[in-house]
Amino acid sequence: MSDYDTVSADVEHEEEIPEDHPRYQDLLTRHRIEAGVEKGITHLQGMHAEGRGSAFDYLLGEETIPSADDAERAAAAHLLLADHPVLSINGNVAALVPGEMVELAEATGADLEVNLFNRTPERIDAIVDHLREHGADEVKGLEADAHIPNLDHERSKVDADGIYEADVVLVPLEDGDRAEALDEMGKTEIVIDLNPLSRSPQVADVPIVDNIIRAVPNVTDHALELAGADEADLRTIVANFDRERALEDAEERIRSGEL
Amino acid sequence: MSDYDTVSADVEHEEEIPEDHPRYQDLLTRHRIEAGVEKGITHLQGMHAEGRGSAFDYLLGEETIPSADDAERAAAAHLLLADHPVLSINGNVAALVPGEMVELAEATGADLEVNLFNRTPERIDAIVDHLREHGADEVKGLEADAHIPNLDHERSKVDADGIYEADVVLVPLEDGDRAEALDEMGKTEIVIDLNPLSRSPQVADVPIVDNIIRAVPNVTDHALELAGADEADLRTIVANFDRERALEDAEERIRSGEL
Numbered sequence: 001m002s003d004y005d006t007v008s009a010d011v012e013h014e015e016e017i018p019e020d021h022p023r024y025q026d027l028l029t030r031h032r033i034e035a036g037v038e039k040g041i042t043h044l045q046g047m048h049a050e051g052r053g054s055a056f057d058y059l060l061g062e063e064t065i066p067s068a069d070d071a072e073r074a075a076a077a078h079l080l081l082a083d084h085p086v087l088s089i090n091g092n093v094a095a096l097v098p099g100e101m102v103e104l105a106e107a108t109g110a111d112l113e114v115n116l117f118n119r120t121p122e123r124i125d126a127i128v129d130h131l132r133e134h135g136a137d138e139v140k141g142l143e144a145d146a147h148i149p150n151l152d153h154e155r156s157k158v159d160a161d162g163i164y165e166a167d168v169v170l171v172p173l174e175d176g177d178r179a180e181a182l183d184e185m186g187k188t189e190i191v192i193d194l195n196p197l198s199r200s201p202q203v204a205d206v207p208i209v210d211n212i213i214r215a216v217p218n219v220t221d222h223a224l225e226l227a228g229a230d231e232a233d234l235r236t237i238v239a240n241f242d243r244e245r246a247l248e249d250a251e252e253r254i255r256s257g258e259l
Numbered sequence: 260m261s262d263y264d265t266v267s268a269d270v271e272h273e274e275e276i277p278e279d280h281p282r283y284q285d286l287l288t289r290h291r292i293e294a295g296v297e298k299g300i301t302h303l304q305g306m307h308a309e310g311r312g313s314a315f316d317y318l319l320g321e322e323t324i325p326s327a328d329d330a331e332r333a334a335a336a337h338l339l340l341a342d343h344p345v346l347s348i349n350g351n352v353a354a355l356v357p358g359e360m361v362e363l364a365e366a367t368g369a370d371l372e373v374n375l376f377n378r379t380p381e382r383i384d385a386i387v388d389h390l391r392e393h394g395a396d397e398v399k400g401l402e403a404d405a406h407i408p409n410l411d412h413e414r415s416k417v418d419a420d421g422i423y424e425a426d427v428v429l430v431p432l433e434d435g436d437r438a439e440a441l442d443e444m445g446k447t448e449i450v451i452d453l454n455p456l457s458r459s460p461q462v463a464d465v466p467i468v469d470n471i472i473r474a475v476p477n478v479t480d481h482a483l484e485l486a487g488a489d490e491a492d493l494r495t496i497v498a499n500f501d502r503e504r505a506l507e508d509a510e511e512r513i514r515s516g517e518l
Binding site: 255 | 289292293296303304306307308309310311312313314315454514515
């Protein structure tokens, strides 16, 4: 696509991308995914998925809309209320927000678990190493000693003491089949996805329609702010969140916003 | 993005993608770009650009809208009327529609010229070879003995007897800077781009807002049908084409179509 390519994201380090560039977030995102592919963290198709997401982000105005901020606050409350929250990490998530996911895990007491659509031992190891470079201590997903029901074998692998037994899971940029299968297990599911009508946000308890590079730090900020809150207050935030309205708001924004 | 990844495009040959699959075109496109990256034809960022395009195509309904068909007919008329038409080929174009571009060149008497944003001798050679495997005879772009004014050195390279002296150029999936620079040279410019508000279609004489895998064969079909037409009839088709309306129609479709 045209305007896109007029600024090269061919930089060695992301610090070379000027922060005042009008497409800074987009260039940063593209650079991180490209670096992820080169490091063996991200599947080549992740570059395609990210491009697809970037078009929806462009239509959304490349900002966190108010209903997404509400969703991010509700997500923080869910994670703080959970007995066993788990943050699921795939290749795009690891490439885009490795340090940010580690910070969110720390702020909410959640586990990190690597969970890949195109699962190979090499990619799992590369992602675990990448997360550790970004401050992660324990990372789950290596055991893969349990299965999510109703998914084919390779795609269903999870840790028995991780996603399998979690009560609240954050699954950013997740495919629809797995999002549905997790939903059917009765888990409270938080999804981050830029297309409000794709299946994952449609089945989520908390659909966050926002760019992951804005969403994850904002969930962390809400979690830090809510850390001292009463359980009753957290439950009120959760109860007041309206998932249908969040999805409708995002769709309306995509339809009416500036192209 | 979610639903996307529920069908793998990890096939060895495109014949393995079922033609009756609801996302057939999209899977085919993704597969061809991925194969292009693996063959060294397509830059990694081409995968991102294609993903971005696929989101706009999804919003357009993944079909050739009537105003795009009008644009494709006008493009055919322009190419047939031209003294020296040239079809510009970049890495995504070569990966997506190599044989289709060769057929369009034959139907209109146009030259094919390789023109890359990320220009390396290896990529040029790989693309020329790829086009020859798909039936191309002569391919320009190797000489690079002329420059488009107002573009930086590497990006401006063209053949003196190719794009430089062409009166009509088809530049599919072109970046905005080069589309503007070609426009300033006074050429009749035909652009294929899925975002009606990006700069390339905005500066084009004929903006085709359609997926290139549908657009190019359709321009060829129109050219074959118009091959015996009088010059006066071709000039009428060109004169009656309304570029503003084509852009507005596409934008309207993106805003109002089913998500």
